[in-house]
Amino acid sequence: MTVARGRQFFQNPGPTNIPDRILRAMDRPALDFMGAEFRAIAEECYAGLRKVFKTDQAIIAYAGNGHGAWEAAIVNVFSPGDKVLVPETGYFSLNWGKHAHELGLEVETLPGDWRTGVDPAAVEARLREDKKHTIKAVMQVHNETATGVANRVAEIRRAIDAAKHPALYMVDTISSLGSMDFRMDEWQVDVVVGGSQKGLMLPPGMSFTCASEKALKASQSATLPRVYWDWRKLVTGNRQTAFNGTAPVHLFYGLQEAVRMLAEEGLDQVFARHARFAEATRRAVRVWRGNNGPEIYGTDPRTQSNSVTTVLLPDGHDADKARAIALDRFNVSLGGGLDKLDKRVFRIGHMGDLNEPMLLGALAAIEMSLQLAGVPHGKGGVAAAMEYLTSVD
Numbered sequence: 320m321t322v323a324r325g326r327q328f329f330q331n332p333g334p335t336n337i338p339d340r341i342l343r344a345m346d347r348p349a350l351d352f353m354g355a356e357f358r359a360i361a362e363e364c365y366a367g368l369r370k371v372f373k374t375d376q377a378i379i380a381y382a383g384n385g386h387g388a389w390e391a392a393i394v395n396v397f398s399p400g401d402k403v404l405v406p407e408t409g410y411f412s413l414n415w416g417k418h419a420h421e422l423g424l425e426v427e428t429l430p431g432d433w434r435t436g437v438d439p440a441a442v443e444a445r446l447r448e449d450k451k452h453t454i455k456a457v458m459q460v461h462n463e464t465a466t467g468v469a470n471r472v473a474e475i476r477r478a479i480d481a482a483k484h485p486a487l488y489m490v491d492t493i494s495s496l497g498s499m500d501f502r503m504d505e506w507q508v509d510v511v512v513g514g515s516q517k518g519l520m521l522p523p524g525m526s527f528t529c530a531s532e533k534a535l536k537a538s539q540s541a542t543l544p545r546v547y548w549d550w551r552k553l554v555t556g557n558r559q560t561a562f563n564g565t566a567p568v569h570l571f572y573g574l575q576e577a578v579r580m581l582a583e584e585g586l587d588q589v590f591a592r593h594a595r596f597a598e599a600t601r602r603a604v605r606v607w608r609g610n611n612g613p614e615i616y617g618t619d620p621r622t623q624s625n626s627v628t629t630v631l632l633p634d635g636h637d638a639d640k641a642r643a644i645a646l647d648r649f650n651v652s653l654g655g656g657l658d659k660l661d662k663r664v665f666r667i668g669h670m671g672d673l674n675e676p677m678l679l680g681a682l683a684a685i686e687m688s689l690q691l692a693g694v695p696h697g698k699g700g701v702a703a704a705m706e707y708l709t710s711v712d
């Protein structure tokens with residue numbers, strides 16, 4: 320193993336690089352979380368988040384990670400035995416479903432192709448069959464972080480409407496929020512789950528749910544046990560007015576800076592930057608593909624993610640070996656394969672605080688790692704990424 324020099328290039332699909340501005344913003348003393356100063360900071364954070372989630376409905380922040388917000392979403396709107404439909408897209412969709420099952424729900428998994436994402440027509444067909452409306456909710460991830468496939472949230476909304484089904488629509492935006500366009504109100508999503516450590520560029524440890532009026536209403540009659548996550552204690556009208564215990568003040572300091580940074584760059588520009596970096600990455604991988612080299616796991620150009628690219632290695636090659644070389648030799652950290660993709664893929668995170676040289680440096684290190692790991696690949700992936708990045712604004 321070589322001694323790491325310089326900065327680590329952190330290309331995991333979460334947590335992501337924490338900008339110095341956010342680290343500095345958090346480098347402050349503690350603050351009375353019941354006082355006026357904290358309330359003003361929190362208000363600025365919620366106002367900023369409303370723009371990112373594109374909602375004017377309730378946003379509830381927790382000291383907790385994404386799994387916590389998953390649980391909050393479930394326990395607030397369901398009663399034991401309620402049935403939910405989980406379109407299968409990969410590790411994270413299945414795990415949210417598993418979480419719901421373990422909390423006492425009946426979970427129906429809608430089988431799906433991990434490489435293309437949710438088929439809106441399949442959702443519509445299944446909901447049409449459910450004439451008695453026994454399915455209480457459709458629970459899906461926006462961006463499946465394991466596969467690098469981004470689901471078509473608006474089209475799935477239209478599928479639910481076309482089936483004239485009253486199911487709640489619940490969407491996990493943990494690896495899309497702040498990287499890819501998401502519109503809670505326009506797409507009529509009832510419950511949204513978000514986390515701090517990806518597009519928001521914060522440390523892990525803070526998560527969010529957003530709840531529509533319909534979801535808040537469901538929470539009044541839901542009977543799953545809930546204490547810490549209970550919206551009834553945290554929300555007045557449609558605004559969060561309380562925390563259960565001490566608010567994570569330093570994460571709010573960081574969040575205040577994060578929403579300022581996103582506003583300064585402009586959300587549309589942030590999304591465009593992510594789209595550019597994703598396309599540059601895909602172009603590099605397409606060159607590596609050459610004659611039976613690594614390939615982009617997501618096969619449908621409509622659903623290839625702009626925040627993470629999952630790269631499938633040819634049979635007989637261990638993705639973890641290439642990943643270990645990237646880390647040990649070049650100090651580039653990549654994500655590994657999850658579930659059935661273990662050792663078969665590595666994942667390049669290109670979300671959050673990232674610029675062209677960071678991305679190109681990482682792609683160069685990956686190209687060298689493929690070489691050193693003996694993975695056959697076409698040469699010149701980085702050049703293709705450079706060519707693309709100079710051809711667009």
Ligand code: PLP
Pocket residue numbers: 332333384385386387411460462463464491492493494514523
């Ligand atoms: N959902 C998605 C789509 C994720 O990518 C992750 C984590 O990567 C989670 C949920 C779980 O979040 P956490 O690890 O913060 O619990």
